[in-house]
Amino acid sequence: MLSRRHVLQSMSSGFGYLAFAGIASKSDAADRRESAGPLSVRPTHFAPRAKRVLFLCMSGGPSHVDSFDYKPELQRNDGRAMFYPGARTSHGKLMASRWKFRQRGESGLWVSDLFPKIAEQADRLCLLRGMNTNVPAHPQAFLEMHTGTSQFVRPSVGAWTIYGLGTENENLPGFISLNPPSGNGGGQNYGSSFLPAAYQGTPIKIQRGVAKFPNIANPLIDPPTQRRQLDFVQSLNQSHLTAGGDDREVEGVLESYELAFRMQDTVPEVMSIDDETQATQTRYGLDRDETAGFGRQCLMARRFLEAGVRFVEVSHDGWDQHANLTTDHAMHAEAVDQPIAELLNDLDERGLLDDTLVLFGGEFGRTPVVQGVDGRDHNHKGYTMWMAGGGVKSGFSYGQTDEFGQEAIEGKMHTHDLHATILHLLGLDHERLTYSYAGRDFRLTDIHGRVAEAILA
Structure with missing residues (x-):
């Protein structure tokens, strides 16, 4: 037979678990959102x-x-x-x-x-x-x-x-x-x-x-060369992101550089x-x-x-x-x-x-x-x-x-x-x-x- 103390301890642990599950689900949802790409539909x-x-x-x-x-x-x-x-x-x-x-x-x-x-x-x-x-x-x-x-x-x-x-x-x-x-x-x-x-x-x-x-x-650099330069800069940014963990500012830089490169052809048109x-x-x-x-x-x-x-x-x-x-x-x-x-x-x-x-x-x-x-x-x-x-x-x-x-x-x-x-x-x-x-x-x-x-x- 369970004592009243045991029941209360179990209940309090349950509340803690529910709270943790809620936090974890929010975190998972945020991770899924960002992993799909910040601008994805x-x-x-x-x-x-x-x-x-x-x-x-x-x-x-x-x-x-x-x-x-x-x-x-x-x-x-x-x-x-x-x-x-x-x-x-x-x-x-x-x-x-x-x-x-x-x-x-x-x-x-x-x-x-x-x-x-x-x-x-x-x-x-x-x-x-x-x-x-x-x-x-x-x-x-x-x-x-x-x-x-x-x-x-x-x-x-x-x-x-x-x-x-x-x-x-x-x-x-x-x-x-x-x-x-x-x-x-x-x-x-x-x-x-x-x-x-x-x-x-x-x-x-x-x-x-x-x-x-x-x-x-950059009118002085042809697109292939610019792409190679961007890839090099992005590799440095990615290394920083990997070493430092979650860094939303760097993630924003990564995405903005890629978007800017893609926009060069589309936006003027x-x-x-x-x-x-x-x-x-x-x-x-x-x-x-x-x-x-x-x-x-x-x-x-x-x-x-x-x-x-x-x-x-x-x-x-x-x-x-x-x-x-x-x-x-x-x-x-x-x-x-x-x-x-x-x-x-x-x-x-x-x-x-x-x-x-x-x-x-x-x-x-x-x-x-x-x-x-x-x-x-x-x-x-x-x-x-x-x-x-x-x-x-x-x-x-x-x-x-x-x-x-x-x-x-x-x-x-x-x-x-x-x-x-x-x-x-x-x-x-x-x-x-x-x-x-x-x-x-x-x-x-x-x-x-x-x-x-x-x-x-």
Whole structure:
């Protein structure tokens, strides 16, 4: 007969065994992930609705009450004094939108004349009108939009995506950022932080119509000689890795060198738009100075997505209108409106839109009250982003701000909820996509995040 002491000892040993088994299984899973190659395609947690992401990043904070969030009461109360306790601009007069809102398409979504071409795509859009974030300042909000936090250096959403899914083309980066802003966190917005370096984004600057890609080729050395040099360097790296055990930085170097060598032939071909017809280039607006810059980025983004790049971000800076909003918002909208609309059409015609999640928006919105004569201040409490394709409902509006557009009151989506929803659409459970670092498991959404089930198709 077993004594009570013996039973308790056995039970405590069992608990220890279970804990060890859990740790070991996590370690085995991580080993299997890395042994297959950091960029190899990986199974999802459940059936994905999207295979890739295109983020159209409007840096600076475009005004939701002038574009995608129709507020009739704002129009009727133009000039009325308002007080918003806790807001950056707490006192001010309401300023009606300078653009007329109209119901668009069969869905009847309200979109303003600020974006006439995107308005024609209304039946493809899923408007997220209850967005909100923590801080009404560009650096913090921009970093939070990209990494989930503004307080610590963390991996970007693109890096987490590649970590979770791998990439479909071993000769291209899994994550590309076109024209990323140099401020507001800079490289952190496409960085991998504590994730292996293989998951970080590759920035491509486009200046005066010329793409500036990181120098990966040596024109003075022929490919066979370069291959032999690389093999020698890799052998030294591998010796260091073998002698030192687990060294993720060296593993990142090994993978990045190999990827850079493979990219030398593939990247220039994908980046070149010379084989695109004149009609296609005209559709994207490359024949007009106002649209040529962003149009080139959008066309290049489509080529990267088509070639198997998993996450592509396209940036347009300059939406921070504390003054001259009527003139400057119109200028920036003209630059992106036609290229974005044609990008959606092109993706659909090529059969890519259904499994490509398109996301449009900035780090926050703008206030319904005027700043100065013709400006709006930052508003982080309520603003709009939109999605298209990739398993979300089309011609659909989710969430709502108050009668004037100051604060989200229904269908609220915090940045963490946005990230959780993006990962869910890609077939990834944001609570299970973790990485062990500094003694704890980290995830993109930290301890937060809820999937917006209502927008799923």
